[in-house]
Amino acid sequence: MSIDVFFQRINSYTSLTKEAELAWSALLKEKVYAKGEHFIAVGQIPRKVAFVVKGLFSQYYIADNGTAIIKYFFPEGRIAGSIPATLTKTASLFAIEALEDTTVLEYDYNEFKKLTSAFSDIAGFYIKYIEQHWIIDKEPLEIVMKNDSAAKQYSDFLKKYPDLVKRLKKHHIASYLGITPTQLSRIFGYSK
Numbered sequence: 001m002s003i004d005v006f007f008q009r010i011n012s013y014t015s016l017t018k019e020a021e022l023a024w025s026a027l028l029k030e031k032v033y034a035k036g037e038h039f040i041a042v043g044q045i046p047r048k049v050a051f052v053v054k055g056l057f058s059q060y061y062i063a064d065n066g067t068a069i070i071k072y073f074f075p076e077g078r079i080a081g082s083i084p085a086t087l088t089k090t091a092s093l094f095a096i097e098a099l100e101d102t103t104v105l106e107y108d109y110n111e112f113k114k115l116t117s118a119f120s121d122i123a124g125f126y127i128k129y130i131e132q133h134w135i136i137d138k139e140p141l142e143i144v145m146k147n148d149s150a151a152k153q154y155s156d157f158l159k160k161y162p163d164l165v166k167r168l169k170k171h172h173i174a175s176y177l178g179i180t181p182t183q184l185s186r187i188f189g190y191s192k
Contacts, residue, residue, distance in 0.1 A: 023122075
């Protein structure tokens with residue numbers, strides 16, 4: 001069932017042949033991460049990426065003052081990973097943690113990259129996914145985080161993640177916005 005959900009999502013980017021699906025299926029391993037468990041730890045050299053079947057991951061880094069700053073959420077249907085560290089085979093600057101019990105389909109990134117050479121349709125997916133999530137989605141987010149007020153960022157957060165607000169604690173949203181939970185409560189009257 002999880003594999004069906006996975007390929008349904010992948011095929012929303014580009015259609016894969018049955019041969020490509022079979023080859024990619026051979027790499028997939030289902031795993032459950034308990035709430036609070038890390039998929040990737042800061043300093044780890046990551047080798048895997050994970051498709052979130054059910055649950056929620058956050059990607060964060062630790063600021064100089066020791067505060068965790070959330071940069072991204074990976075809800076159902078997203079692929080989680082520290083791609084720059086995986087590509088360069090260096091220690092990840094980010095951690096990816098389960099905010100809920102999270103079921104994923106993991107696969108080795110280097111083995112996946114081999115599939116992009118063997119199957120043009122998998123390569124097509126890879127290009128479209130990176131274009132959408134690492135270029136188109138990311139650039140406006142970087143500008144917003146540098147220039148917009150907390151109120152504007154919160155409004156944008158509600159538009160981008162309307163279903164996540166009910167699943168997140170106040171400190172997760174505050175961390176994502178770069179403010180304290182107390183500031184979030186004062187500014188927005190947010191309580192959870």
